Amino acid sequence: MNVWIAIAVTAVGCYLVKYLGLSAPSGVLERPLVKRLAALLPVALLAALTAQQTFSDGGQIMLDAKAAGVAAAAVALVLRAPFLLVVAVAVVVTAGVRALGG
Numbered sequence: 001m002n003v004w005i006a007i008a009v010t011a012v013g014c015y016l017v018k019y020l021g022l023s024a025p026s027g028v029l030e031r032p033l034v035k036r037l038a039a040l041l042p043v044a045l046l047a048a049l050t051a052q053q054t055f056s057d058g059g060q061i062m063l064d065a066k067a068a069g070v071a072a073a074a075v076a077l078v079l080r081a082p083f084l085l086v087v088a089v090a091v092v093v094t095a096g097v098r099a100l101g102g
Helices: 002-023 032-055 066-078 082-099
Strands: none
Touching: 032 066, 066 082
């Protein structure tokens, strides 16, 4: 039953956050600081999520096949590869490291 309470609380919280965003005065949303934060916040959250999912297992830092895939994707990005190629490189490297027992 506790899981359903957590789901309900999360759903209500998400709805309230969305409602607060929609009810904010337009003058607040037009400020340069707010615009800059709105542009940078999704990138920061995605980077944090990627780092947490790649380098963490429970409460420990670990380097495994996922880290190799992210490193290969970073190299492909530095070489200015197209996005689909970056994803393909990450998948192939991750699968290769896992196949080799990593």
